Amino acid sequence: MANAVHDPDDIWDDARSIINIGPTHPAMHGALRMVAKLNGETIERSYCEFGFTHRAKEKLGENRTYHQFIVYTDRLNYCSSLANNVTYAMAVERLMGLEIPERAIWIRMICAEVARVIDHLICIGINAVDLGAFSYFLYGYHQREEAYTFIEKLCGARLTTSFVRIGGLIYNAPEGWEREVEAWVKRTREVVDEMDRLLTDNKIWRKRTVEVAIFNREDCIKYSFTGPNARAAGLDIDLRRDQPCMFYKELEFDVPTAQNGDVFDRYIVRLEEIRQSLNIILQCLNRIKPGTVWCEDKRVRIPDKDVVYNTMEGLIHHFKFFMTGFDVPEGEAYTQFEAVNGELGFYIVSKGHPRAHRMRIRGPSVYHFQGLSKMVEGEKIADMVAALGSINVIAGEIDR
Amino acid sequence: MDIRKQVLTNYGDWFTRFGDIWKTQLLQLGQRFVTEIELIRTPPVDATDVPIIFVKKNALLSILLFLKEEPGFCYDFLSDITATDEENEPRFEVVYNLFSTTKFNRIRIKTRVKDGEDVQSAVDIWPAANWAEREIFDMFGIKFLGHPDLRRILMDERFQGHPLRKDYPLRGYQIFTEPEPVNAELLDSGARK
Numbered sequence: 405m406a407n408a409v410h411d412p413d414d415i416w417d418d419a420r421s422i423i424n425i426g427p428t429h430p431a432m433h434g435a436l437r438m439v440a441k442l443n444g445e446t447i448e449r450s451y452c453e454f455g456f457t458h459r460a461k462e463k464l465g466e467n468r469t470y471h472q473f474i475v476y477t478d479r480l481n482y483c484s485s486l487a488n489n490v491t492y493a494m495a496v497e498r499l500m501g502l503e504i505p506e507r508a509i510w511i512r513m514i515c516a517e518v519a520r521v522i523d524h525l526i527c528i529g530i531n532a533v534d535l536g537a538f539s540y541f542l543y544g545y546h547q548r549e550e551a552y553t554f555i556e557k558l559c560g561a562r563l564t565t566s567f568v569r570i571g572g573l574i575y576n577a578p579e580g581w582e583r584e585v586e587a588w589v590k591r592t593r594e595v596v597d598e599m600d601r602l603l604t605d606n607k608i609w610r611k612r613t614v615e616v617a618i619f620n621r622e623d624c625i626k627y628s629f630t631g632p633n634a635r636a637a638g639l640d641i642d643l644r645r646d647q648p649c650m651f652y653k654e655l656e657f658d659v660p661t662a663q664n665g666d667v668f669d670r671y672i673v674r675l676e677e678i679r680q681s682l683n684i685i686l687q688c689l690n691r692i693k694p695g696t697v698w699c700e701d702k703r704v705r706i707p708d709k710d711v712v713y714n715t716m717e718g719l720i721h722h723f724k725f726f727m728t729g730f731d732v733p734e735g736e737a738y739t740q741f742e743a744v745n746g747e748l749g750f751y752i753v754s755k756g757h758p759r760a761h762r763m764r765i766r767g768p769s770v771y772h773f774q775g776l777s778k779m780v781e782g783e784k785i786a787d788m789v790a791a792l793g794s795i796n797v798i799a800g801e802i803d804r
Numbered sequence: 805m806d807i808r809k810q811v812l813t814n815y816g817d818w819f820t821r822f823g824d825i826w827k828t829q830l831l832q833l834g835q836r837f838v839t840e841i842e843l844i845r846t847p848p849v850d851a852t853d854v855p856i857i858f859v860k861k862n863a864l865l866s867i868l869l870f871l872k873e874e875p876g877f878c879y880d881f882l883s884d885i886t887a888t889d890e891e892n893e894p895r896f897e898v899v900y901n902l903f904s905t906t907k908f909n910r911i912r913i914k915t916r917v918k919d920g921e922d923v924q925s926a927v928d929i930w931p932a933a934n935w936a937e938r939e940i941f942d943m944f945g946i947k948f949l950g951h952p953d954l955r956r957i958l959m960d961e962r963f964q965g966h967p968l969r970k971d972y973p974l975r976g977y978q979i980f981t982e983p984e985p986v987n988a989e990l991l992d993s994g995a996r997k
Contacts, residue, residue: 422986463974734851736852738854749883751886751899
């Protein structure tokens with residue numbers, strides 16, 4: 405591909421120029437930079453740069469207690485912080501061997517799926533905005549805001565949730581919350597159908613996306629693509645189905661795949677995944693039962709406030725928990741979850757202290773962004789914007 | 805601690821699912837690479853979630869290639885490469901988390917590296933290793949032999965030191981206000997990616 409980028413229709417063919425997009429540019433999602441060498445309008449060669457929002461999360465993971473690190477996981481993929489919270493809590497619980505109550509698991513699954521829906525809504529919406537379809541974005545964004553409203557009822561925050569605690573959840577879902585989610589699911593379904601009718605068969609949309617920025621199955625394996633981007637190219641892997649955690653094994657859902665791996669396929673896979681996630685949420689809501697959301701393990705259970713204020717032991721427990729933290733037994737594990745964009749992994753090495761020895765975060769976007777240069781080689785510079793939007797790279801997850 | 809005993813419903817049942825596959829694979833691997841494998845740690849004995857194979861640094865690439873291409877193994881997907889600073893001799897461990905897209909199981913390969921030593925690059929096996937290895941170079945200062953473009957990745961080119969080494973201070977701020985200029989050499993058609 406590298407040598408065959410001539411375009412006879414391009415009057416600027418054979419004129420070379422180097423352009424720099426980013427780090428702050430509306431078409432680059434977050435602070436990312438791409439430098440491309442163009443032949444006329446066609447990208448001949450390019451390289452990507454990132455790290456502009458590097459916050460040293462892995463270093464902080466070695467210097468903060470396991471409890472304190474929860475807030476940093478919000479800021480990985482900030483479009484779907486709930487999914488990151490859930491994965492991180494699972495990783496630590498697995499090292500400690502904690503069994504958490506059923507209700508907490510169901511709520512976590514609902515959270516993860518809601519995160520998937522709202523992240524996909526913003527991904528396909530922003531992708532459409534980048535290609536000129538602004539109103540489409542607003543349909544999805546409205547639903548996203550509605551979702552934030554009931555997420556706020558759950559944990560008091562909208563974007564950076566920090567909802568999950570190691571060994572449970574900080575709050576139980578309030579009275580009537582399930583019904584509210586159910587109503588939202590029904591509305592979102594209609595909105596997604598409407599969005600589908602609005603854009604999928606649109607001629608301009610098809611022209612801008614079909615057979616643009618193709619990344620086939622072999623490339624996906626080579627470049628470690630996961631999640632919807634890999635499934636759009638026919639790499640049929642979904643860790644919810646293939647390495648099921650929580651209660652995913654008991655639920656029925658399809659894993660949508662496509663074959664071409666172009667921008668359109670990545671869009672249509674995400675759209676279908678929203679529908680599947682909404683189904684999963686409904687199934688979870690049918691199965692969820694009242695009960696506690698805390699694992700009663702003294703190591704991780706944060707004492708209730710009335711115990712803290714009224715008993716000596718409770719106060720000591722409170723201070724020990726927040727100042728020293730709890731020891732995690734020696735061991736190491738790589739815990740992965742099918743997060744919104746693909747395999748989100750936490751590789752935690754513990755030496756038996758309240759702080760991790762190594763906290764490695766494997767964000768899916770890093771590998772997706774790595775494939776971008778290859779993906780857009782030989783494409784028009786304007787299609788780079790479409791390609792970048794379609795793989796949904798999130799700067800917070802790349803830079804960590 | 806024995807993690808395997810504590811594999812619970814909410815984290816997946818893949819120990820029981822893959823235990824037999826791993827057993828035959830490790831046996832075969834032990835016979836094929838008698839001298840190259842230093843140590844194997846398996847979940848029933850050690851506190852880990854998947855088998856960890858410690859291999860000699862020189863044999864790393866051949867074992868990775870074997871795991872990728874041998875029919876009974878098929879670890880064709882590179883989940884992640886990372887490193888840890890062990891603060892003793894040898895100082896670093898480079899960690900390869902592999903995944904099989906057909907069998908859906910995982911395995912972990914580790915190799916021990918002394919401070920200042922090089923590791924062979926896995927870019928020819930998986931192009932995805934490129935940025936992961938650059939990140940390890942950036943964060944730990946481990947060099948990869950045969951890497952096409954070993955530069956810093958998260959940090960600025962002007963940054964001094966390697967931040968994820970345990971002796972790098974937590975607040976070791978180095979602030980650069982000007983971005984790096986465009987590196988036209990990387991856009992030459994002769995340059996490898």
